[in-house]
Amino acid sequence: MDSHRRVRHALPEVRWPTEEEAAASPWFSPVSLGRTVTAEQRTWVPAMVPWRATEEGFVTRAVLDWYGRFARGRPGVIVVEATGIRDVPSGPLLRVGHDRFLPGLGELVETVRRESGGRTRLLLQVLDFLAIRRRPEPAKFFGRFLAVDAALRERMAEADGNDSWRSAPETAVRERLAAADRATVERVLSPRDLESLDRGYRERVTDTHLAHVRELPRTLPGLFAGAARRGLAAGFDGIELHFAHAYTMASFLSPLNTRTDGYGGSRENRVRLPVEVLAAVRERVGREPCVGIRYLGDEVIEGGFRGEEAAWFSVRFAEAGADYLSLSKGGKFEDAKTPRVGEAVYPYTGESGHECMPTVHSDERGPFGRNVPLAAAVRRALRAAGHGIPVVTSGGIHSFEQADAILRRGEADIVAAARQSLADPDWFRKIRLGRGKEVRRCEFTNYCEGLDQRHKQVTCKLWDRKFDRDDPAIARSSDGKRRLVAPEWDGLPPD
Numbered sequence: 001m002d003s004h005r006r007v008r009h010a011l012p013e014v015r016w017p018t019e020e021e022a023a024a025s026p027w028f029s030p031v032s033l034g035r036t037v038t039a040e041q042r043t044w045v046p047a048m049v050p051w052r053a054t055e056e057g058f059v060t061r062a063v064l065d066w067y068g069r070f071a072r073g074r075p076g077v078i079v080v081e082a083t084g085i086r087d088v089p090s091g092p093l094l095r096v097g098h099d100r101f102l103p104g105l106g107e108l109v110e111t112v113r114r115e116s117g118g119r120t121r122l123l124l125q126v127l128d129f130l131a132i133r134r135r136p137e138p139a140k141f142f143g144r145f146l147a148v149d150a151a152l153r154e155r156m157a158e159a160d161g162n163d164s165w166r167s168a169p170e171t172a173v174r175e176r177l178a179a180a181d182r183a184t185v186e187r188v189l190s191p192r193d194l195e196s197l198d199r200g201y202r203e204r205v206t207d208t209h210l211a212h213v214r215e216l217p218r219t220l221p222g223l224f225a226g227a228a229r230r231g232l233a234a235g236f237d238g239i240e241l242h243f244a245h246a247y248t249m250a251s252f253l254s255p256l257n258t259r260t261d262g263y264g265g266s267r268e269n270r271v272r273l274p275v276e277v278l279a280a281v282r283e284r285v286g287r288e289p290c291v292g293i294r295y296l297g298d299e300v301i302e303g304g305f306r307g308e309e310a311a312w313f314s315v316r317f318a319e320a321g322a323d324y325l326s327l328s329k330g331g332k333f334e335d336a337k338t339p340r341v342g343e344a345v346y347p348y349t350g351e352s353g354h355e356c357m358p359t360v361h362s363d364e365r366g367p368f369g370r371n372v373p374l375a376a377a378v379r380r381a382l383r384a385a386g387h388g389i390p391v392v393t394s395g396g397i398h399s400f401e402q403a404d405a406i407l408r409r410g411e412a413d414i415v416a417a418a419r420q421s422l423a424d425p426d427w428f429r430k431i432r433l434g435r436g437k438e439v440r441r442c443e444f445t446n447y448c449e450g451l452d453q454r455h456k457q458v459t460c461k462l463w464d465r466k467f468d469r470d471d472p473a474i475a476r477s478s479d480g481k482r483r484l485v486a487p488e489w490d491g492l493p494p495d
């Protein structure tokens with residue numbers, strides 16, 4: 001979609017159902033997630049990273065409050081944010097790469113059980129990602145990060161018409177490049193080094209010259225299996241394998257994965273590792289626990305896969321024992337905007353990012369439910385192949401009528417809402433009680449996503465800002481200005 005063809009869409013008028021209409025809706029009917037887990041409703045809060053873990057990846061009070069708040073809205077399912085499977089530092093992202101994370105995760109499970117009155121099923125999204133660095137200061141890049149090899153010296157000798165660069169001291173090469181004009185830099189640096197200078201260094205699954213990347217097919221199945229085992233030990237109802245967006249497993253699925261070791265190239269090869277990961281998880285935890293997959297119905301980027309291939313993957317995942325498939329769209333590094341110096345490239349800033357979290361600044365189709373056809377295509381492919389596993393759709397879901405119609409038309413089995421649930425975590429409950437008029441409606445302008453981009457504690461701009469700052473019961477963001485969870489619903493009826 002051309003960004004210059006975007007227009008601002010108004011929030012559609014909506015009609016909220018009566019309590020009886022809501023009770024009769026498929027959205028509020030149960031659904032099985034595999035052999036052992038049944039969600040009471042087909043309402044779903046998909047994974048959202050709120051940046052509230054400790055730097056070491058532990059659950060904090062703020063993490064408990066965040067999920068406890070969603071739980072009071074009693075959705076059928078909450079998926080806990082992307083949680084790292086490795087035991088390596090990764091900033092304030094939750095982690096599940098070691099048993100020491102279990103007590104905190106167990107407390108999270110208990111909190112959601114208690115706050116939802118046992119009504120909400122809780123899944124843990126588990127993730128692997130490759131190294132990514134901030135865009136460097138050019139002086140630092142040329143002074144330290146750039147590898148000075150024979151090929152670079154050769155290009156420099158050619159650019160300057162001066163053979164001495166082939167054997168000049170490394171510091172002289174670095175100093176020359178640091179002082180060079182842009183045209184020279186572009187002639188001398190390899191495309192990959194130029195990208196590292198302009199956007200920050202980023203590893204790819206095709207970097208098989210790096211041993212740890214080459215070995216991913218050997219290491220990842222065990223890492224995912226260990227994470228799944230721990231998640232279930234902590235008491236989660238199930239595990240969601242994060243195969244979407246800009247991260248390692250999604251990159252294996254992508255046609256941009258040209259690995260020649262049997263794990264890249266053809267779609268059969270690209271799906272191999274994801275299927276082996278699922279198999280390893282099944283081997284570790286057994287066939288009974290709920291294990292689902294979130295992946296892309298369309299990568300949106302040039303050279304990426306589209307809906308047809310996503311449908312093909314879905315059948316492979318079902319054959320391999322996935323209990324549900326949750327479809328997302330885009331969210332890739334390849335088309336992300338160039339970050340400022342000192343910031344890292346963020347996969348939700350380009351066209352594919354817009355498709356992942358569409359805003360009211362959209363093309364003529366608007367942001368609302370625009371990803372539903374992808375889920376519908378996947379669901380058709382699954383049913384045609386004889387697989388009945390549920391398909392979750394998300395992206396611009398904002399009203400009861402919309403969710404109800406999607407389910408009645410058979411386009412998906414479960415309808416998820418991230419930002420609308422963030423704006424008003426009670427919205428499912430309000431609708432269920434015939435009090436939809438009280439829903440605080442998301443404006444789909446992505447203030448929350450802007451915070452995520454800067455790795456700041458995510459909040460919603462619609463939450464009350466005039467709260468009593470001296471009230472110790474109201475947790476505030478580190479800058480003291482924002483409340484960390486949505487205000488309570490005054491009208492909440494007793495059970």
Ligand SMILES: Cc1cc2nc3c(=O)[nH]c(=O)nc-3n(C[C@H](O)[C@H](O)[C@H](O)COP(=O)(O)O)c2cc1C
Binds near residue numbers: 081125294328419449
């Ligand atoms: C702040 C924020 C954090 C997110 N973090 C994750 C994540 O950890 N894993 C994931 O699969 N999707 C993540 N998403 C994407 C959402 O799950 C969802 O697919 C997307 O927001 C579109 O749905 P919506 O229109 O209902 O918001 C995030 C979205 C937001 C707004």
Ligand code: SF4
Binds near residue numbers: 420423459461462
């Ligand atoms: S900050 Fe904006 S886009 Fe995000 S949940 Fe709130 S209203 Fe919606």
